[in-house]
Amino acid sequence: MIICKICGHEFSDFKFCPNCGTEVASKRVEIISDEVVLKKSKAKNTGFPGEGKGIAALVMGILSLINSLSGFGIVFAVIGIVLGSLGVKESVAFGFENDMGKIGKILSIIGLIISVICLAIITVCLIINFNYFSAMF
């Protein structure tokens, strides 16, 4: 993409600015790559690629921690890890940092570990109770 420095008009594939006639070869126009155009447009929208997934991963990470003691946190944790990984990958591909995605992924991993430990304890308790009651009859 080409931006005319005289009038600000954006165009491509012309030797002269279609708006004011400034010659491209005169260097009074700025030639920018598609990547820069994408970054500029994303910056205008105050968002970046993978941001949504990063926020979702953060929410899932918190939910996994809240629900970890019941063992249900495992569901949120798995979603959080997947979304966090995808979000960070997407952001890095476009040259952005995705801290929310990283933190969401870490929280989800912690939630997953606690959930698995609690599930193991719950399972062991159920087996002990089952053996206890079955021994009574």
Ligand SMILES: [Zn+2]
């Ligand atoms: Zn122009």
